[in-house]
Amino acid sequence: MMDFAGKVAVITGAASGIGRGMAERFAAEGMRLVLADIQPEPLEATAETLRAQGAKVLTQVTDVSDAGAVQALADAAWREFGAVHVVCNNAGIVPGARYRPIWETAPEDWHWSLGVNLMGVVHGIQSFVPRLRAQGGWAHVVNTISVAGLVSGTNSPAYGAAKHAALRATEALYADLAAENSPIGVTALCPGVVSTGIGNSERNRPATLVPEGGVRGDDPAMMEKYRGIKAAGLMPADVAEMVVTAIRERQFYLVTTTAFDRGVQERMDAILTRRNPDFPDILVMSQEESNARK
Numbered sequence: 001m002m003d004f005a006g007k008v009a010v011i012t013g014a015a016s017g018i019g020r021g022m023a024e025r026f027a028a029e030g031m032r033l034v035l036a037d038i039q040p041e042p043l044e045a046t047a048e049t050l051r052a053q054g055a056k057v058l059t060q061v062t063d064v065s066d067a068g069a070v071q072a073l074a075d076a077a078w079r080e081f082g083a084v085h086v087v088c089n090n091a092g093i094v095p096g097a098r099y100r101p102i103w104e105t106a107p108e109d110w111h112w113s114l115g116v117n118l119m120g121v122v123h124g125i126q127s128f129v130p131r132l133r134a135q136g137g138w139a140h141v142v143n144t145i146s147v148a149g150l151v152s153g154t155n156s157p158a159y160g161a162a163k164h165a166a167l168r169a170t171e172a173l174y175a176d177l178a179a180e181n182s183p184i185g186v187t188a189l190c191p192g193v194v195s196t197g198i199g200n201s202e203r204n205r206p207a208t209l210v211p212e213g214g215v216r217g218d219d220p221a222m223m224e225k226y227r228g229i230k231a232a233g234l235m236p237a238d239v240a241e242m243v244v245t246a247i248r249e250r251q252f253y254l255v256t257t258t259a260f261d262r263g264v265q266e267r268m269d270a271i272l273t274r275r276n277p278d279f280p281d282i283l284v285m286s287q288e289e290s291n292a293r294k
């Protein structure tokens with residue numbers, strides 16, 4: 001079995017949720033960590049907890065939507081540890097107003113979502129993969145996508161479109177590396193419902209991307225339902241466990257649940273048979289996933 005001890009992992013969005021879960025799991029394997037996040041205090045708190053358990057941790061406040069900041073993160077990682085082995089492009093956000101139709105999705109929501117959820121992943125690929133190839137030997141890139149990058153239809157179009165595009169970019173990375181028989185593995189992590197801080201993403205919206213008139217929220221009853229579903233989600237530690245296995249097994253698509261399969265199936269069937277789609281609602285499939293776990 002692959003020994004991770006002493007290897008170096010870089011994780012973006014490491015201060016909370018799935019990123020923090022991966023940091024804890026990798027630390028338990030004896031890995032050295034480079035943790036990045038846009039929120040300095042929770043980032044430092046996460047690092048302190050892991051250092052108290054004996055882990056070697058470098059932190060760097062990083063906005064993944066900024067290409068230069070991600071380059072600086074890669075510089076810092078190699079400067080500190082001399083090597084990088086696992087890169088988790090994980091930072092992500094869901095703009096508020098999830099349950100409004102696409103024509104009510106503000107341009108600022110598109111800009112923010114594409115900047116973080118798509119370009120954050122692209123910047124991670126561009127800053128780390130050439131250096132991983134030059135370094136030589138085994139490495140693995142884990143890009144956090146979502147089942148929202150697999151299914152389609154109504155709800156959170158700016159999030160879903162960015163995740164679909166991030167998956168396409170990750171598939172390109174996989175294929176380009178496979179074409180050169182690279183020892184670098186790739187995993188597209190597609191979680192279903194995970195109990196994290198993602199529902200409170202607005203805490204990280206840049207002041208420059210607030211729509212005129214403010215962020216439009218959703219119907220409170222809808223949000224209450226969403227919070228209930230989230231609370232019954234997988235724990236980040238469970239996802240981190242699956243990620244460790246996927247890295248060891250060089251598994252590309254890591255979909256943490258089957259609850260959204262009928263959404264994938266409907267989309268593919270409609271495309272392949274040239275008929276019009278009848279997309280199952282993402283919120284309904286999320287509810288089904290949570291119900292199955294209760």
Ligand SMILES: NC(=O)c1ccc[n+]([C@@H]2O[C@H](COP(=O)([O-])OP(=O)(O)OC[C@H]3O[C@@H](n4cnc5c(N)ncnc54)[C@H](O)[C@@H]3O)[C@@H](O)[C@H]2O)c1
Nearest residue numbers: 013015016017018038063064091092146193194196197198
């Ligand atoms: N929670 C779920 O149900 C779920 C499902 C599918 C996919 N995901 C994806 O998992 C990833 C992690 O999200 P999470 O659920 O752990 O949420 P979270 O809010 O708990 O954690 C996300 C972290 O990313 C950081 N972040 C936000 N914007 C950033 C930026 N511009 N630069 C750097 N860091 C930034 C936040 O500060 C936070 O610490 C995201 O890509 C998200 O889309 C989550």
